[in-house]
Amino acid sequence: MARMKFLCDSERCIECNACVTACKNEHEVPWGINRRRLVTLNDGKPGERSISMACMHCNDPPCAAVCPVDCFLQTADGVVLHSKDLCIGCGYCFYACPFGAPQYPRTTDFGSRGKMDKCTFCAGGPEPDGSVEEYQKYGANRLAEGKLPLCAEMCSTRALMAGDGAILADIYQERSVRRGYGSGAPGWSTAYGRNERGSPFAPGGPGTGGA
Amino acid sequence: MLVKRSSAKTAGNKRSGLVAALADTLESGVSRRGFLRRSGLAAGGIAAVGALPGAMIRKAEAGPILPNVEVVTRKNVCTHCSVGCTVIAEVQNGVWVGQEPGWESPINQGTHCAKGASVRELTKGTRRVKYPLKLVDGVWQRITWDQAIEEIGNKLLEIRQASGPDAVFWLGSAKFSNEGAYLYRKLAAFWGTNNVDHQARICHSTTVAGVANTWGYGAMTNSYNDIQNSKALLIVGGNPAEAHPVSMQHMLRGKEHNRAPFIVIDPRFTRTAAHATEYVRIRPGTDIPIAWGLLWHIFENGWEDKEYIRQRVYGMDEIRAEVKKWTPEEVERVTGVPGAQVRRVAEVIAKNKPSTVIWCMGVTQHTVGTANVRALSILQLALGNIGVAGGGANIYRGHCNVQGATDFGLDVSTLPSYYGLAEGAWKHFSRAWDVEYDYLKGRFASKELMEAKGIPTTRWFDAVLAKPGDIDQPSPLRAMMCFGHGGNTVTRMPDMVKGLEKLSLLVIADPHPTTFAAIKERRNGTYILPACSQFETDGSRTCSNRSMQWGEKVVEPIFESKDDYTIIYLLARKLGFANEMFKHITVEDTRPVPEDILREMNRSCLSIGATGQSPERLKMHMKHQADFDKITMRASSGPCAGDYYGLPWPSWGHPEIRHPGSAVLYDTSKHVMDGGGVFRARFGVERNGVSLLADGSYSKGSEIEDGYPEFTMAVLRKLGWDKDLTPDEMRVIQAIGGGGAEVDNVSWQTDLSMGIIRVALKHGCVPHGNAKARAVAWNLPDPVPIHREPIYSPRPDLVKDFPAIEDRRDFRLVQLARSLQFKVADSDLRQRFPMILTSGRLVEYEGGGEETRSNPWLAELQQSMFAEINTRDAEKLGIRDGAWVWVYGPEDGSKAKVRALVTDRVGGGTVFMPFHFSGFWQGESLRGNYPPDTDPIVLGEPANGVTTYGYDPVTFMQETKVTLCRVEPA
Amino acid sequence: MKTPPEPPRNPPPGNPLQRRDILKTLGLGAAGAAAAAVLPAGDVAQAMESPQEQLKTRYRETEHVKRFYALNRL
Ligand code: SF4
Numbered sequence A: 001m002a003r004m005k006f007l008c009d010s011e012r013c014i015e016c017n018a019c020v021t022a023c024k025n026e027h028e029v030p031w032g033i034n035r036r037r038l039v040t041l042n043d044g045k046p047g048e049r050s051i052s053m054a055c056m057h058c059n060d061p062p063c064a065a066v067c068p069v070d071c072f073l074q075t076a077d078g079v080v081l082h083s084k085d086l087c088i089g090c091g092y093c094f095y096a097c098p099f100g101a102p103q104y105p106r107t108t109d110f111g112s113r114g115k116m117d118k119c120t121f122c123a124g125g126p127e128p129d130g131s132v133e134e135y136q137k138y139g140a141n142r143l144a145e146g147k148l149p150l151c152a153e154m155c156s157t158r159a160l161m162a163g164d165g166a167i168l169a170d171i172y173q174e175r176s177v178r179r180g181y182g183s184g185a186p187g188w189s190t191a192y193g194r195n196e197r198g199s200p201f202a203p204g205g206p207g208t209g210g211a
Numbered sequence B: 001m002l003v004k005r006s007s008a009k010t011a012g013n014k015r016s017g018l019v020a021a022l023a024d025t026l027e028s029g030v031s032r033r034g035f036l037r038r039s040g041l042a043a044g045g046i047a048a049v050g051a052l053p054g055a056m057i058r059k060a061e062a063g064p065i066l067p068n069v070e071v072v073t074r075k076n077v078c079t080h081c082s083v084g085c086t087v088i089a090e091v092q093n094g095v096w097v098g099q100e101p102g103w104e105s106p107i108n109q110g111t112h113c114a115k116g117a118s119v120r121e122l123t124k125g126t127r128r129v130k131y132p133l134k135l136v137d138g139v140w141q142r143i144t145w146d147q148a149i150e151e152i153g154n155k156l157l158e159i160r161q162a163s164g165p166d167a168v169f170w171l172g173s174a175k176f177s178n179e180g181a182y183l184y185r186k187l188a189a190f191w192g193t194n195n196v197d198h199q200a201r202i203c204h205s206t207t208v209a210g211v212a213n214t215w216g217y218g219a220m221t222n223s224y225n226d227i228q229n230s231k232a233l234l235i236v237g238g239n240p241a242e243a244h245p246v247s248m249q250h251m252l253r254g255k256e257h258n259r260a261p262f263i264v265i266d267p268r269f270t271r272t273a274a275h276a277t278e279y280v281r282i283r284p285g286t287d288i289p290i291a292w293g294l295l296w297h298i299f300e301n302g303w304e305d306k307e308y309i310r311q312r313v314y315g316m317d318e319i320r321a322e323v324k325k326w327t328p329e330e331v332e333r334v335t336g337v338p339g340a341q342v343r344r345v346a347e348v349i350a351k352n353k354p355s356t357v358i359w360c361m362g363v364t365q366h367t368v369g370t371a372n373v374r375a376l377s378i379l380q381l382a383l384g385n386i387g388v389a390g391g392g393a394n395i396y397r398g399h400c401n402v403q404g405a406t407d408f409g410l411d412v413s414t415l416p417s418y419y420g421l422a423e424g425a426w427k428h429f430s431r432a433w434d435v436e437y438d439y440l441k442g443r444f445a446s447k448e449l450m451e452a453k454g455i456p457t458t459r460w461f462d463a464v465l466a467k468p469g470d471i472d473q474p475s476p477l478r479a480m481m482c483f484g485h486g487g488n489t490v491t492r493m494p495d496m497v498k499g500l501e502k503l504s505l506l507v508i509a510d511p512h513p514t515t516f517a518a519i520k521e522r523r524n525g526t527y528i529l530p531a532c533s534q535f536e537t538d539g540s541r542t543c544s545n546r547s548m549q550w551g552e553k554v555v556e557p558i559f560e561s562k563d564d565y566t567i568i569y570l571l572a573r574k575l576g577f578a579n580e581m582f583k584h585i586t587v588e589d590t591r592p593v594p595e596d597i598l599r600e601m602n603r604s605c606l607s608i609g610a611t612g613q614s615p616e617r618l619k620m621h622m623k624h625q626a627d628f629d630k631i632t633m634r635a636s637s638g639p640c641a642g643d644y645y646g647l648p649w650p651s652w653g654h655p656e657i658r659h660p661g662s663a664v665l666y667d668t669s670k671h672v673m674d675g676g677g678v679f680r681a682r683f684g685v686e687r688n689g690v691s692l693l694a695d696g697s698y699s700k701g702s703e704i705e706d707g708y709p710e711f712t713m714a715v716l717r718k719l720g721w722d723k724d725l726t727p728d729e730m731r732v733i734q735a736i737g738g739g740g741a742e743v744d745n746v747s748w749q750t751d752l753s754m755g756i757i758r759v760a761l762k763h764g765c766v767p768h769g770n771a772k773a774r775a776v777a778w779n780l781p782d783p784v785p786i787h788r789e790p791i792y793s794p795r796p797d798l799v800k801d802f803p804a805i806e807d808r809r810d811f812r813l814v815q816l817a818r819s820l821q822f823k824v825a826d827s828d829l830r831q832r833f834p835m836i837l838t839s840g841r842l843v844e845y846e847g848g849g850e851e852t853r854s855n856p857w858l859a860e861l862q863q864s865m866f867a868e869i870n871t872r873d874a875e876k877l878g879i880r881d882g883a884w885v886w887v888y889g890p891e892d893g894s895k896a897k898v899r900a901l902v903t904d905r906v907g908g909g910t911v912f913m914p915f916h917f918s919g920f921w922q923g924e925s926l927r928g929n930y931p932p933d934t935d936p937i938v939l940g941e942p943a944n945g946v947t948t949y950g951y952d953p954v955t956f957m958q959e960t961k962v963t964l965c966r967v968e969p970a
Numbered sequence C: 001m002k003t004p005p006e007p008p009r010n011p012p013p014g015n016p017l018q019r020r021d022i023l024k025t026l027g028l029g030a031a032g033a034a035a036a037a038v039l040p041a042g043d044v045a046q047a048m049e050s051p052q053e054q055l056k057t058r059y060r061e062t063e064h065v066k067r068f069y070a071l072n073r074l
């Protein structure tokens, strides 16, 4: 069964932010909320590398584990969704998430932060696929249309990949072999579980020469 | 108020695992975003954003889905850079509701950068100019189109009457379609002036002049896609990761597939350099020394392609003599680059062939821009890399149609298709336009001015402020018609402001108000016409690789905006020459039909081979994009089989002969009907007894197996090929020659029947002749490129060794150079302004930036103007990251208040500023000066508020990359 | 958290949703959309998919998706 994953190839990522704006465009994400963002290591220095980060749709999502109202659900293809109807905006998931994915539209130190919003893997939410309600709360449901996340589909250099994790791993391996070196795709082991995909891509493995 | 994910702060900083590590870096403040986030948002920005939806559960109208409504898909091309990414638009009820990846485009294959991924916002139009506006005593008033055209027209006619046609400056745009650019040039011609220019002046005019003077045509020789064939990439003065992001897809594939060394030469460690296998930091303004330094090793080791040089290059020995001076020690003294590194790079590009050289504005925007370009061209000639797949001079043009606008003559020195301004050129176009030559001549103040280069956009304000005697035309400029052009991309803004103040008429036709509208000094006589974007009209645009792509109208022009064609027509009609100008162009209501304009271009623009790209063929290419190979760009099946994508010019002859276009210029390994070519015989057949024609080199299948001159009737006769002309063709040629002996002079460029071209092709020959490329261009100020220090040189000690060119006159104005340079060097300026100031681009914004800074999806990513300052310098000056600083320029007491971004991206002693900002002036916000609801979301100080004097002698390109400055905490 | 039953049975029948015109099948008129928009979030619960449906696989390896993978291999 295909599990939906992202993989950002830092050898390719040029920090152009197409993924970020594509997401804004597709879901009409308002100012102040970024479902996806760029993280850069060694900015301005040799070895500078960027990766594009969003919700990693973890196999065993820590956000879901801490949610006091149990608003998360994980689809059969591994997408972590949540219900804005149940969400109370408490912010626990933000603490739990290793990637800082959950976002809240309001910023007060006390009281409600507003309903949590995060990357849906372009898979909408608990409402019927493609419904107006679904779009209003969670944005487009590309997966149900037979498409993939727009951020990945539009990535300028084909750095950001999304889809069936097994296929992505395959593509990534092809690239590493072609290059003669790998680069540790940051986030890989956290999102996939340390042992699932074998060592070449895990941080510190033989495939991490470029990182 | 929600500001830029500041929720991260309040929601807690305690994060675990990976992101904690990543975020640490982010928050240590060395990243552009990290620093911006912490610095928050300027108060003005918040006000503007107040209207944006703030909650996550949206109102219905914010969502793009409408039930029960048909979705129409339309194909257009991104309006933000010369890569030319296909944009797939989904439209419902005439509203653009979604963007999808255009997998089929051979160029971008579905991808975009931040700008392209956000173009849909353009037609939502929150910050667009919505109706015509007029400035009355400092207040913007809404007026009708009729009133606007009437008043503007009357004023223009009054100025013409009093001061002559040259008193009006017609500034066109690289964001026009090809048809719009051509039409605007034609408008200026019918108005009677050569004072017509566009952005190419400030981005790649020196490239065009430099390469055209070397091998014949002013364009990228290969393509973005072709870089996948390169075995080594040398990027000089370019940052494609930000300026042409999708090109990096091809470049990185080339790097990976071929394990190609990827070398970046740049004063700044750019995001492109981050992906380099070797990064070479040079002192700004020392491109020629580094090029000659590389060539020194190439010659020294015999790595040059001797046979290629013998057959195809003129004058290389003179280059050798100059290069000899650039020993590793001398190169290091001037550029700061260690000798071993120069040698390593030289060896890599010489031994991994084909190697390509890529350049951008870091090379062109200099007082020695043309010479820089020529030095790199000569480097490629020495290696035999021109005319070879995987090699080439891959010059990344800037705007989405800057190549096309240049090709179609938005230029002070030429008519469309580089015909120049001589009598012959005017006669050619008077025939093509079907008007009397004398009629056109009568439109000008004099025949002399008709054939004299106009005033370039880098100096228009000097031409406004000039005293009548100082300018080589009857009157200083009094009016400016400014279409699609930000004002903040030109250097010396304090002088520009004075010029603006003095204009009696300023007309801005643009989707956004632009910097020009916000200058507070003007209180009357300014009009803004809402022009629509290219997504609201149709027409073709030429990407950097010369492919022409037809864009389909996505939605009708929003609000009261109109497309460029209509606005040009309305003006021409008011000014009284619409009938002559649109003689052979259908005008529907008041809108000239772009297909018809393109057909007229196809009939007249013979000299660059812009003749085969009929609207029908271009549309067919867009429709069948999937049939084109993603590296060669050639279609192997379908109705376009054999064609190169977008028929990259030259596509010789009539569309009917189906020339496939030329993917790689000057490629002798192919038949001319297969896209092959040779260097153009543009500069005669011999010089000082030495032949300029190719020696034993010719394109595949050529019946003349040697060099040959350009084709004229005389040449055809000599070859006995004139018999191949049809009677119809012969009749046209006779008519053009006016009968008699003149017929012999009718050439492939002027023969409107295209018979001469057809016959040349039939015999496997290239119509423009087969010559050598010129390493020595004797008609340029520096026939052999030599290093000259910038006017504001940071090395006064080198100025006497490498002086600027002598002061001179050109383009109707005086050009100061050496006198100013020496004055600067002899003064204490260097002590008072101890840092080098350079400028460049950001990925989120384009050009002057008004359009992109008005787009919330982009504006959110880059909320402050900043200056990059080296870590050690910042420490010395006591400047914290994110703090406000004043950057002072050495002219006019100029200054700009910006935020400091402390980083090692720039070397010690260097300051970098992006040039996309405006709307602040010397610490003061101009937000209130914009017409209501059109002020961009993000405003900032323009970098050019502190840049200085300095121009290339060949094109008057401005120096933006080297000047001096001082930074102080604010 | 809701997770799908293990192991997943046959993937749900590929009901190829066409972007945006799915709405036609739902018969939502313009008025319906507007009404939905002003409903407080809590009141739309009846418009939810069943728990089973919520967890179903949305991903399908369509031509579109295959094209994406192929381009990533270049
Ligand atoms: S998968 Fe969709 S929702 Fe998630 S970041 Fe990408 S575009 Fe945004």
Ligand code: SF4
Pocket: A008, A012, A013, A014, A015, A016, A017, A018, A019, A020, A038, A051, A052, A154, A155, A156, A157, A158, A159, A160
């Ligand atoms: S679009 Fe691709 S290259 Fe650009 S920032 Fe996102 S992941 Fe990186």
Ligand code: SF4
Pocket: B078, B079, B080, B081, B082, B083, B084, B085, B108, B111, B112, B113, B114, B115, B116, B117, B244, B245, B246, B247
């Ligand atoms: S700006 Fe250039 S690279 Fe970016 S999407 Fe547009 S055409 Fe492509």
